[in-house]
Amino acid sequence: MAVVSTEQLPVKAEPDVVAARRRVREVSSQIGFSLVDQTKVVTAASELARNTIIYGGGGTMKVETLNGPRSGLRLTFEDRGPGIADIDMALRDGFTTGSGLGLGLGGAKRLVNEFEIDSRVGEGTRITITRWK
Amino acid sequence: MGQYLLVTIQVDMHDRLAMSLQDDLTKMISETETRGVLIDISSLEIVDSFIGRMLANIAAMSRVLDAETVVVGMQPAVAITLVELGLSLPGVQTALNVDKGMELLQSSRNGNREMYGGRFN
Numbered sequence: 001m002a003v004v005s006t007e008q009l010p011v012k013a014e015p016d017v018v019a020a021r022r023r024v025r026e027v028s029s030q031i032g033f034s035l036v037d038q039t040k041v042v043t044a045a046s047e048l049a050r051n052t053i054i055y056g057g058g059g060t061m062k063v064e065t066l067n068g069p070r071s072g073l074r075l076t077f078e079d080r081g082p083g084i085a086d087i088d089m090a091l092r093d094g095f096t097t098g099s100g101l102g103l104g105l106g107g108a109k110r111l112v113n114e115f116e117i118d119s120r121v122g123e124g125t126r127i128t129i130t131r132w133k
Numbered sequence: 134m135g136q137y138l139l140v141t142i143q144v145d146m147h148d149r150l151a152m153s154l155q156d157d158l159t160k161m162i163s164e165t166e167t168r169g170v171l172i173d174i175s176s177l178e179i180v181d182s183f184i185g186r187m188l189a190n191i192a193a194m195s196r197v198l199d200a201e202t203v204v205v206g207m208q209p210a211v212a213i214t215l216v217e218l219g220l221s222l223p224g225v226q227t228a229l230n231v232d233k234g235m236e237l238l239q240s241s242r243n244g245n246r247e248m249y250g251g252r253f254n
Contacts, residue, residue: 014148014149018146021145025178039214043181043214047218050181050183093219108218110217
C-alpha cells in the first residue's frame, strides 16, 4: 500500500467542519467511491471533525489517498485536547459528555472499514479511519 | 400554502445555521398557526447526528405546538448512511417527495393517518 497524496486541513471552528466535508467528498469522488460510500465517509468525517472541535478544542484533519491492491481514503483527526479517559465507554452508542446524541464515535466507526483511536488523558486524541474502494 | 409551511434546505448547513433554523421555524409555527411543516432535504448530501437531531427536535417541538412535521426527499444514500450511523429519527415522519408529504399532512389532519406509511423507525 502506498500513500498517493497527503494534505492537511485545519479543524478549529464550525465552518471548518463544512470545509472538511466538502474536501472529503471531492477526494472520495476522485478515488471513484460509489455514492453510498462517499456519503458514508463524508458523514464519518463530519462526526469526527465536530468531535475534534467540541471535545478536542480544535485540531487538524489529514487526508491521504491510498493505492495498492485496493485504493482507499485515510483520514486522521488529531487534537491536543484533554483526551478520552474511557475509550470503550466513548464508543458506546448513547454515551456523551457533551450535549449530542452520543452517536458520533460509534457511528463513525460503523461507517468505515478501519477505525483506530489513540488517546492520552491530558495530551490529546488521534483517530484514524480508512475506507477502501 | 395556507396552514402549511414548506422549508427547503439548499445549503450544506454548519451547526449554528441548523440551530437557528430550528429556532426560526418554531417561532414561525406559533406565529402563523401552522398545522403542518414539510422539510425538503433533497439537496442535502449528508445527514449526520447533528442534523438528525435537529430534524427530530423540530418534529418534537412542532408536535407540542400542534403541528405535524414531515421530512421529504431524503436521498437513498443518505438514508442508508443514517441507519448505519445508528440514527433512526424517532418520531419523525418521512415521505418520498413534497407531494406525498403533503398528502400525509392532509390525511393526518383528517384523522386517517393509518392509510399511509412513511414513519421512519
